[in-house]
Amino acid sequence: MSGHVSPKSLYYSIFGALMVLTAITVFAAFLNLGAMNAPLALAIATFKATLVVLFFMHVKYSSRLTKLVVTTSLFFLAILLGEMMMDYATRGLGVIPPPLQ
Amino acid sequence: MSNAVAHAEAHGHAVHHDALQHHFETMQQQKEASTLGMWVFLLTEVLFFGGLFFAYLLYRVWYFDAFAEASRTLDISLGAFNTAVLIGSSLTMALAVRSAQTNQRSATVRWLISTIVLGCVFLGVKVVEYADKFEHHHVPGPHFISESPWAAQEQLFFSLYFTMTGLHALHMIVGVGIMSVITWMAAKGKFDEHYYTPVEMAGLYWHFVDLVWIYLFPLLYLVERHN
Incomplete structure (x- = not known):
């Protein structure tokens, strides 16, 4: 218990x-x-x-359900970062916005 | 235990722990539900900080020289000291949970107070660092001053620095508040080896805040320190 x-x-x-x-x-x-x-x-x-x-x-000592949620958080993070990266990459990561004034 | 006995008689089932809510079958099930809920909350926190980390990484790729220059104005020894303090507070937190698990009330309270003290030390150092930034006009806005050719992009670094460390510090302040309540509950004897879920959930939150800092320290303080 x-x-x-x-x-x-x-x-x-x-x-x-x-x-x-x-x-x-x-x-x-x-x-x-x-x-x-x-x-x-x-x-x-x-x-x-x-x-x-x-x-x-x-x-390490948690239930499989908890482990699944922890893994899912990494999966969601990968989607978040991956899709934003795709967005910027397809619009040209090399195109650096001009300096702010 | 008399409440529990009366409760058990009313419901016609066995005597159970005072802390067991009526909609759960067992203490184990109740703890499992709390743990699941806490991790789902932490999942949202991962995504919350994740967006900020992406913004940081994108601008760092674009304006690397400005980020390197701005990062060098941060005090690496204060940053490293705070990292050690926070890792230390995670240790005291883990020991507080362990003391609660093994029903050692005074040890639980002692470790929780140590955690609060270390959390306050971290926040104190942060105040010193912020004050230094204000003094040197490193705060983005009309009073920002920089000699470098990348002054505009350096402001982006400092905006992200203040946003990310500020939100992290806010989590710390909330954490200290939570720990104070948990310490009070522990001192009142609300926990035993069968019921210490609040201590453990507060611990998960505290360790998560430590996790965020584990990434913030190298990303903000150590952009380019060689040469």
Whole structure:
């Protein structure tokens, strides 16, 4: 009835991992990786987010229905971003609007 | 428990937990319904912030130099400190939920208060950062001042900066309010190992706000820091 109780050590480990990953993000930002800087920062952020969702938010131990809703949120987000990107891409992403006055 | 007994007799079924609402069969079912509802709400929040992230990404692609220049005016050490504070508050929140699950009332209250304190530290640092932006005329509008050739596009960055961090801070303020109520409920002994749903739902909200910041920090503070 009381649900899955994770050991305290798991929470401290996740916290440690999140702190190390934050340090890596800052460190990587000062390296010149060319076009890879932004994808790397987003990849690390997504990994951190996954740790938070699975362990701090207990999704790993949740029902399949909850897991479905979590996955659905990502699916909806992909539709939102994907369709807006299609809109701009088909009107020419390279066509940069002139500066505002 | 006398209420529950009377309730059970009236309905002709077994004695159950005081916190079980009559339209649910079991505590497990009730918790499942709350969890589902909370995640559906968080889904709407994902889309709410998603639109802002798209606006940010589009303008960043278009005006990368301006965004890089504007991003360098943000204090990276304050941003990193706040990231650590927020991750720390997620840890204390997770431990608060765990204490509630294991029926440790004083530990629950202690971890919840730690979460509130860390949340307030985050907001305090944000106030310092905002004040600095006002002082240096980095706030978009008639008083905006920039030496760079991309002054107009830099204002777009700062508009997005204030919108996204402002809405995030608003979520934090709401979160601190929710945590205060949950702390009061915990101190009054409203929760036990069979019923701690409000603590867990408040935790989901708090962790979600942490999630948003996990993306905001690199996107706003670390656009282009090398060279």
